Amino acid sequence: MNTIVEPVRETPVMMETDVLVVGSGPSGLTAAIASARTGAKTVILERYGCFGGVLTQVGVESFAWYRHEDTEDCEGIGREYERRAKELGFTRPEPQSVSEVIDTEGFKYVADRMLVEAGVTPLLHSMVVDVVMEGDALKGVIVEGKSGRKAVLAKKIVDCTGDADVAYKAGAPYTKRDKSELMGVTVMFNCAGIDVPKFKKFVEEDLKPTYADWGKNWDVITDEKEDDMFSPYMEDVFTKAHEEGVIPGNAGAIAGTWSTFTETGEALQLNMVYAFGFDCTDVLDITRAEIEGRQQAIWAIDALRHYVPGFENARLRNFGMTLGTRESRLIQGQTRVTKEHVLNQGRCDDSIGIFPEFIDGSGYLILPTTGRYYQIPYGCLVPQKVENLIVAGRCISADVIAHTTMRNMMCCSVTGQGAGTAAALAAMDDVSFTELDIAKLQKTLRDQDVRID
Numbered sequence: 001m002n003t004i005v006e007p008v009r010e011t012p013v014m015m016e017t018d019v020l021v022v023g024s025g026p027s028g029l030t031a032a033i034a035s036a037r038t039g040a041k042t043v044i045l046e047r048y049g050c051f052g053g054v055l056t057q058v059g060v061e062s063f064a065w066y067r068h069e070d071t072e073d074c075e076g077i078g079r080e081y082e083r084r085a086k087e088l089g090f091t092r093p094e095p096q097s098v099s100e101v102i103d104t105e106g107f108k109y110v111a112d113r114m115l116v117e118a119g120v121t122p123l124l125h126s127m128v129v130d131v132v133m134e135g136d137a138l139k140g141v142i143v144e145g146k147s148g149r150k151a152v153l154a155k156k157i158v159d160c161t162g163d164a165d166v167a168y169k170a171g172a173p174y175t176k177r178d179k180s181e182l183m184g185v186t187v188m189f190n191c192a193g194i195d196v197p198k199f200k201k202f203v204e205e206d207l208k209p210t211y212a213d214w215g216k217n218w219d220v221i222t223d224e225k226e227d228d229m230f231s232p233y234m235e236d237v238f239t240k241a242h243e244e245g246v247i248p249g250n251a252g253a254i255a256g257t258w259s260t261f262t263e264t265g266e267a268l269q270l271n272m273v274y275a276f277g278f279d280c281t282d283v284l285d286i287t288r289a290e291i292e293g294r295q296q297a298i299w300a301i302d303a304l305r306h307y308v309p310g311f312e313n314a315r316l317r318n319f320g321m322t323l324g325t326r327e328s329r330l331i332q333g334q335t336r337v338t339k340e341h342v343l344n345q346g347r348c349d350d351s352i353g354i355f356p357e358f359i360d361g362s363g364y365l366i367l368p369t370t371g372r373y374y375q376i377p378y379g380c381l382v383p384q385k386v387e388n389l390i391v392a393g394r395c396i397s398a399d400v401i402a403h404t405t406m407r408n409m410m411c412c413s414v415t416g417q418g419a420g421t422a423a424a425l426a427a428m429d430d431v432s433f434t435e436l437d438i439a440k441l442q443k444t445l446r447d448q449d450v451r452i453d
C-alpha cells in the first residue's frame with residue numbers, strides 16, 4: 001500500500017476530565033451515568049448525533065426479549081432504561097417475552113435526559129481517530145469532527161466503541177475471528193402500510209412459528225425446551241420467493257424476525273437481512289455491506305408483499321441509520337469469560353454483575369427460562385498491557401460463545417456499569433485498574449442497586 005508522511009502538528013486540548021467514556025451504546029451510556037453518579041467528572045463522546053449505539057442508530061428495540069417468567073435477571077441502570085422509557089411512553093409489549101421493547105427514536109431523548117440528570121458532559125459528532133500515550137499509559141484520545149482535530153485528556157478511559165477502537169489504537173492485545181467466521185451483519189429496516197390484524201391472523205392460523213424454525217436455515221443448538229415456544233420468525237416465504245423468481249438474489253441470507261407494530265400500521269425492527277463475510281473494522285467491507293444490505297432489504301420487502309397476508313401494501317419506511325455489527329475485536333483481558341463459565345452458571349470472586357443464561361447466535365439458542373445465570377468477572381473488562389483503560393460492551397474479553405451472550409444490550413449495560421463505576425473509583429483514588437479495591441467496587445455497585453450475586 002502507498003503511504004504519505006503527514007506533518008507534525010500541535011493539537012488543541014478541548015477537554016480534560018476524570019473519566020472519559022468513548023461510545024454511547026448500552027455499555028457507554030451506562031458507564032458514563034454510573035461514573036458520574038459515583039462522583040467523578042465524566043465526559044461521554046460519540047461519533048454520531050445521538051446516544052444509544054445499536055439501539056438508536058441501527059434500530060434494535062428488543063432490549064430484554066430473553067426475559068421469561070422464571071428468568072433470574074440483572075439489576076442496575078439497564079433496568080432503569082426500561083422503566084424510564086415506559087414512563088415517557090416509549091415502550092410497547094414485546095411479542096415473545098415478558099418484556100417491552102424500547103422505541104428507538106424515543107430512546108434518543110431518554111438517553112439525553114439521563115445523561116443530563118447524572119451531570120455527564122456530552123460530546124456528539126466526535127470520532128476517536130487516535131490515542132495519546134505515555135509509554136503504556138493511556139492519557140487521552142484524539143477526536144475529529146466539524147471543529148477539526150482535538151485532544152480530550154482523562155485520568156481513566158472507558159472504551160465502549162463496540163469494536164475496541166481505543167484499546168486497538170493503544171496497542172492492547174485483542175482477538176478477531178477471520179471475516180469468514182464472524183457473526184453476520186444486518187441492515188435493519190421498518191415498513192409502513194401493514195394491515196396488522198390480517199398479518200396477526202395469518203401468524204396465528206397458518207404460520208405458527210416457533211424457535212424450532214430457526215434451525216431450517218442455520219444449525220442451531222437449543223436446550224430443546226425452546227423448540228415449541230413462539231418466535232416471530234419467517235423463513236419459508238423467502239425461500240419460495242427465490243425459487244419462484246420474485247427476488248433475484250441469494251435468498252439464503254434473507255430470513256429472520258419481526259418485532260412490534262404501531263397503531264398506524266408500521267412494522268418495526270425487521271431483522272431479516274443477515275449477511276456474512278464482512279469485517280466491520282474495514283471501511284471497504286462496511287461500504288459493501290451497507291449497499292448489499294439495503295439491496296437485500298428491498299428484496300425482502302418484495303417477497304413480503306407477494307406472499308405474506310397483511311403485507312400486500314407494505315412500503316419501506318426507513319433503514320437503520322447505520323449497518324449493525326454483531327462481532328469484531330474482543331480484547332484480551334486479565335480474565336477471559338468462556339463458554340463453560342456461561343453454561344455452568346459460573347461464579348467468581350470479582351463479580352461486577354450477573355446475566356441470565358441466554359445465548360443467541362454462533363450456532364446456539366438458549367433462553368433463560370429456568371432461573372440459571374452466571375456472574376461477570378471484573379477481570380474481563382481490564383485489558384492487558386495498557387494502563388488507565390477499561391473496556392465494556394460487546395468487545396470485552398470472552399470466547400466466541402461467551403461473547404454471544406455478553407453482546408446482548410442488557411449485558412452490555414451490566415459491564416458498562418461495572419466499568420464506569422470502576423473508572424470513577426480508580427480516578428478518584430488515583431489507583432490503576434489492576435490495583436483497584438474490588439470489595440469497594442462491589443459495595444459501590446450494590447449501593448447503586450446492581451445485583452452481583
Ligand SMILES: Cc1cc2nc3c(=O)[nH]c(=O)nc-3n(C[C@H](O)[C@H](O)[C@H](O)COP(=O)(O)OP(=O)(O)OC[C@H]3O[C@@H](n4cnc5c(N)ncnc54)[C@H](O)[C@@H]3O)c2cc1C
Nearest residue numbers: 023025026027047053054062128162186324325393394409
Ligand atoms: C442487527 C442487530 C440486531 C441485534 N439484536 C439484538 C436484540 O434483539 N437484543 C439485544 O439485546 N441485542 C441485540 N443485538 C446486539 C446488541 O445490540 C449489541 O451487541 C450492543 O448494542 C453492543 O453494545 P455496545 O455498547 O458494546 O456497542 P454499540 O451499541 O455498538 O455502541 C457503540 C457506540 O460507540 C460509537 N463509536 C464506535 N466507534 C467510535 C469511535 N471511534 N469514536 C466515537 N464513537 C464511536 C458508536 O457510534 C456507538 O454509538 C443486535 C445487534 C445487531 C447488530
